[in-house]
Amino acid sequence: MSQARTATFDGIRTPHLSLRELMPHDTTALHRVLGDEVAMAAYEHGFSPAETADWIEGQVRRYRDRGFGLWALTDAETGEVIGDCGLTIQRVGAAEVVEVGYHLLRERWGHGYATEAASACVDWGFAHLDAPAIYAIVRDTNLASMNVAIRLGMTVRERFIKRYRDIDMPHLAFAITREGWRSRHPSP
Numbered sequence: 001m002s003q004a005r006t007a008t009f010d011g012i013r014t015p016h017l018s019l020r021e022l023m024p025h026d027t028t029a030l031h032r033v034l035g036d037e038v039a040m041a042a043y044e045h046g047f048s049p050a051e052t053a054d055w056i057e058g059q060v061r062r063y064r065d066r067g068f069g070l071w072a073l074t075d076a077e078t079g080e081v082i083g084d085c086g087l088t089i090q091r092v093g094a095a096e097v098v099e100v101g102y103h104l105l106r107e108r109w110g111h112g113y114a115t116e117a118a119s120a121c122v123d124w125g126f127a128h129l130d131a132p133a134i135y136a137i138v139r140d141t142n143l144a145s146m147n148v149a150i151r152l153g154m155t156v157r158e159r160f161i162k163r164y165r166d167i168d169m170p171h172l173a174f175a176i177t178r179e180g181w182r183s184r185h186p187s188p
């Protein structure tokens with residue numbers, strides 16, 4: 001894919017949060033998020049510990065292959081892992097796109113943390129990748145996630161079906177263009 005050249009990630013800091021690469025030793029902490037069947041309702045199941053470990057392994061492969069992936073989302077003050085957030089390459093129809101993804105510990109919902117983290121990741125993406133737009137791909141039942149995409153300034157571009165665990169799941173592809181992002185975040 002030409003629009004996402006390999007990049008180097010050396011962490012992101014926001015007012016409340018810090019992002020760093022996930023490591024195998026984060027499995028137990030991240031499993032509090034990915035193993036929570038309420039948080040994972042859009043996936044129709046909470047992950048098993050082995051699936052969480054595989055998820056982290058997948059991100060480590062992405063860091064190696066492209067320089068980015070979903071990162072560990074931590075409380076900037078305490079270092080506690082409270083989720084993941086970052087950028088991956090996903091398919092929307094025939095196109096490969098850069099997507100921002102986020103999963104947050106349930107007890108941390110409702111404070112603006114997902115939007116704060118995702119916004120910093122979109123900033124990073126436009127600064128380090130050639131992508132003309134950044135997407136958020138959301139199951140059509142996942143209202144909280146759609147609201148994050150909307151808070152980022154994204155609009156709906158496409159509706160498509162994703163087949164996951166033998167279930168056809170309608171998804172919406174939200175996106176914001178590089179120009180759209182720049183107009184919302186003019187450089188000083």
Ligand SMILES: CC(C)(COP(=O)(O)OP(=O)(O)OC[C@H]1O[C@@H](n2cnc3c(N)ncnc32)[C@H](O)[C@@H]1OP(=O)(O)O)[C@@H](O)C(=O)NCCC(=O)NCCS
Binds near residue numbers: 102113151
């Ligand atoms: C999707 C998800 C990350 C959204 O988390 P969230 O906490 O609702 O999202 P935000 O961080 O943007 O927080 C916004 C909420 O915080 C509130 N808030 C409180 N203080 C705030 C502040 N300083 N700034 C912004 N929002 C604030 C907002 O009013 C909003 O609440 P509302 O939706 O009740 O109006 C979370 O529901 C989640 O982890 N879900 C499970 C995983 C998942 O589905 N991921 C997406 C897959 S596509």
